Amino acid sequence: MTMAEKILARASGRDGVKAGEFVVAEVDLALTHDIFAAAVFGHLVAAGIERVFDPERVVVVLDHLVPAPTEAAAAAHRTIREHVERFGIRHFYDAGHGICHQLLPEQGHVRPGALIVGTDSHTTTHGALAAAGTGIGTSELAYVLATGKLWFRVPATIRFDLSGALRPPVTWKDVILALAGRFGADAAQYRAVEFGGPGAAGADVSSRLTVCNMAVEIGAKFGFFAADETALAYLAERGVEAEPFGPDPDAAYEALHELDLSLLEPQVALPHAVDRVEPVGAVAGTRIDQAFIGSCTNGRLEDLEAAAAVLRGRRVHAGVRLLVAPASREVFQAATRSGALQALADAGALVLPPGCGPCFGGHGGLLAPGERCIGTHNRNFVGRMGSARAEIFLASPATVAASAVAGCIADPRAPEAGP
């Protein structure tokens, strides 16, 4: 069986399942955040539900609207805190702890082989540690909190076999952008994807989180790396003892694709689609107004370090606002200790609190009509960050940092080469 089949079989109490079957599965972890938690708890109260299926297996995070930018957001946060208290939720992360998809792995909530649902499409992130993570809506999460269960259609799996090694400063963000560009935004619709092969084994956990985060951008229900020594070492550091977990050797895949990592160049997604992807050279010289480094895709220590490496001893271009939002307080603290945040601030970055920042357009860094932003986040749809007439480009932290210096989209392999 594939990783998706193994997890859904175990969670539905069956010996085996096949792609296409409907199952009712027990959920191992349920996640919600400040955009949707009030609605989820509201559904529970309206249905007369007084307790959740297991207060230990529910995580609630305030990350999107932090600190509260409006009175309405402050009121929503207060409502959520009251419900967290009322339902006895054990794992509550108030404003400032960080983004839910950073906290889940970082704080030891993710186990290989687990079934995780969240009211956020980027719940696919947790496949980096071999968990089946997927996004659902508020009504379905309320159903899960009430019953501990949810229906699933077992997905077919597309396997990406990766060989070779990336040539720095090319990163795994460039890999997932390249895959989106090559296969399209709906390539894995209703399907799971597995990233494997010797190239995948060489990825650190931070990179795996980036790739699985954006698996949903090619339509995937789950995105997986196997839990190997790299994953188990990361988990052990966070107090999670786990066994290796991966697909069976005879797993049946709907499609197999190969990619040689050593051939890859830095990639950029163009407005307004994540699958409109070109090598950076095709858009180099495009003037920008804002650069953003952060989000659940690329807001980790490794990402801030990569940006700092480009920006040390340089200044952000006078016409550019560089916004940096660490993915969590732990990342913020580590980047303070490592000197990365110092280097970013010295270069002229505006450092935002740990959280989603401007990524989803809720507050803090919105764009005016006609403005352009290049960011490390995961979506560039029309209206994503303020004006529907703004343009968003997506790239790696190194490419975004090089662009912030140049004042225009720039190749991180030659950061000074602006027009």
Place this chain on the structure above:
Amino acid sequence: MSEAPLRGRVWCFGDDVSTDVLSPGEYAIDPVEVRKAHCLESLDPSFPIDVRPGDVVVAGRNFGCGSSRETAPENLQALGVACVVAESFARIFLRNAVAIGLPVLACGGVAEAFAGGDEIELDPVSGRVRNLRTGAGLAGEPLPAEMREILAAGGILAVLRAGRRG
């Protein structure tokens, strides 16, 4: 929620209609009365103003891609949209539509076969779709029975409430 065939006036949209245009993040926690007024406005400003109860949205591939926000189908439902017929749906949008009781139908060729203002007739059980202006007929893929049961119950919370009573 009836499984009876329905007729409605058509609004046409393209591929990859995202949750950011169905329910912009800027109004994420606003009440539905506020949110629905911005539904699809960035693609067609007249849509949230002129859409009438019973109208049908026809679109291309990957409808509802992006976020898990249930407000995307909820805005359409609140505006009175009777059904969304698209070449294909993004996974979470499809789940959410079923979970709140908004009928959806995947139908190859539908984007080509319709223009804004056409009259559509569709049968959610057989998947049969017809353009009443041109007479063109198409065969959509009806939802699996497991999902139609949730739709017919009025959504997953109705299923939850029924389960608690039963």
